[in-house]
Amino acid sequence: LRIDGAELRLVRLELLTPFTISTGTMYEKIIPLLTLRANGIEGYSEGVMDPLPDYLDEQIAGGMALLRDVLLPQVIGQTFDNPQAVERLLAPWRGHYMTKAMVEMAFFDLWAKSLGLPMKTLLGGAGDAIDVGVSLGIGPVEETLERVRRHVEQGYRRIKLKIKPGHDVALVDAVRRAFPETALSVDANSAYTLADSGKLARLDAYGIDYIEQPLAWNDIQDHATLQRRVSTPICLDESIRSARDARKALQIDAARVINIKVGRVGGYLESLRIHDLCAAFDVPVWCGGMLESGIGRAHNIHLSTLPNFSKPGDTSSASRYFARDLIHERLETENGRMPVPAGTGIGVSPDWDFIETITLSKESFSP
Numbered sequence: 001l002r003i004d005g006a007e008l009r010l011v012r013l014e015l016l017t018p019f020t021i022s023t024g025t026m027y028e029k030i031i032p033l034l035t036l037r038a039n040g041i042e043g044y045s046e047g048v049m050d051p052l053p054d055y056l057d058e059q060i061a062g063g064m065a066l067l068r069d070v071l072l073p074q075v076i077g078q079t080f081d082n083p084q085a086v087e088r089l090l091a092p093w094r095g096h097y098m099t100k101a102m103v104e105m106a107f108f109d110l111w112a113k114s115l116g117l118p119m120k121t122l123l124g125g126a127g128d129a130i131d132v133g134v135s136l137g138i139g140p141v142e143e144t145l146e147r148v149r150r151h152v153e154q155g156y157r158r159i160k161l162k163i164k165p166g167h168d169v170a171l172v173d174a175v176r177r178a179f180p181e182t183a184l185s186v187d188a189n190s191a192y193t194l195a196d197s198g199k200l201a202r203l204d205a206y207g208i209d210y211i212e213q214p215l216a217w218n219d220i221q222d223h224a225t226l227q228r229r230v231s232t233p234i235c236l237d238e239s240i241r242s243a244r245d246a247r248k249a250l251q252i253d254a255a256r257v258i259n260i261k262v263g264r265v266g267g268y269l270e271s272l273r274i275h276d277l278c279a280a281f282d283v284p285v286w287c288g289g290m291l292e293s294g295i296g297r298a299h300n301i302h303l304s305t306l307p308n309f310s311k312p313g314d315t316s317s318a319s320r321y322f323a324r325d326l327i328h329e330r331l332e333t334e335n336g337r338m339p340v341p342a343g344t345g346i347g348v349s350p351d352w353d354f355i356e357t358i359t360l361s362k363e364s365f366s367p
């Protein structure tokens with residue numbers, strides 16, 4: 001495939017309700033969107049970097065500059081036989097996993113469409129729907145109980161509670177009392193240190209599926225120490241940027257579950273390597289989310305059809321986050337199952353008329 005054009009946009013999408021995690025509150029999503037073209041076919045991707053480096057050390061401004069000045073000029077006009085060739089070209093650049101993932105994922109979509117295959121098939125997945133849960137932001141306990149109730153009623157397969165110091169054991173205690181049977185997890189987004197081991201061990205009493213990323217975003221070692229002190233499985237999110245990180249974590253028992261976000265690890269090929277490695281260690285994975293629009297969600301859904309994605313992912317209904325999505329299709333769950341978009345590639349089509357109205361910037365690239 002010869003890449004004969006590209007378009008890079010930044011769009012602004014209002015969140016229906018603010019989303020609070022231990023690091024802060026999000027009120028809107030600023031989304032980088034990439035289109036790659038070849039032979040009249042288009043591939044799409046969405047960047048998951050944030051305006052500020054408060055989830056990981058990557059941010060939109062740096063990613064956009066790298067795409068504009070380096071990555072897109074590198075791929076435009078070039079011919080690639082497969083996604084591996086794209087990955088090889090971008091491999092020398094340090095970091096910038098989310099930015100590189102945009103190029104790799106848009107190419108994957110293009111490639112799948114050129115082969116006439118659904119993305120899931122190309123990845124080695126199967127099935128028409130995936131199990132999903134929800135991620136509930138930090139808020140007053142009473143309000144959280146009400147939101148848990150609503151989502152349990154809707155059939156979501158797991159409720160993930162965002163926690164932070166001062167908003168943890170009492171919250172979990174209240175939710176567990178009200179919902180003795182519900183699959184629960186917690187996500188701290190790196191808000192604790194090993195000094196909090198005792199506090200985190202108190203969560204062992206509540207039958208939680210896993211504690212997601214309790215310690216530093218760039219740590220693996222301390223999570224292994226913590227795992228020796230708590231019986232609840234630790235799930236790593238932020239700490240896993242590559243299959244090499246995953247190997248190190250698995251070798252020292254720092255993670256008994258891994259959250260794969262395709263953007264966080266630089267794309268599908270690395271996601272597949274992490275998926276396979278975890279399967280070899282008998283460690284389940286699930287697909288995380290970054291409040292993506294339908295374009296990113298569609299990618300996540302296809303990835304989630306692989307066999308070792310054996311826990312519910314975070315790809316809940318788009319209507320929970322946005323009044324209107326960037327795509328024509330509706331990505332809504334039914335009884336905790338998200339249908340896999342049909343058709344070739346990611347199977348969703350951007351609603352350019354709507355996107356145009358929320359576009360902050362737009363640039364075209366040609367050979």
Ligand code: OSB
Nearest residue numbers: 055135237288289290291292314
């Ligand atoms: O840690 O998984 C996380 C959202 C923004 C940043 C980090 C995280 C999240 C979520 C939301 O938990 C998942 C989603 O619904 O997309």
Ligand code: MG
Nearest residue numbers: 187212213237
């Ligand atoms: Mg997380």
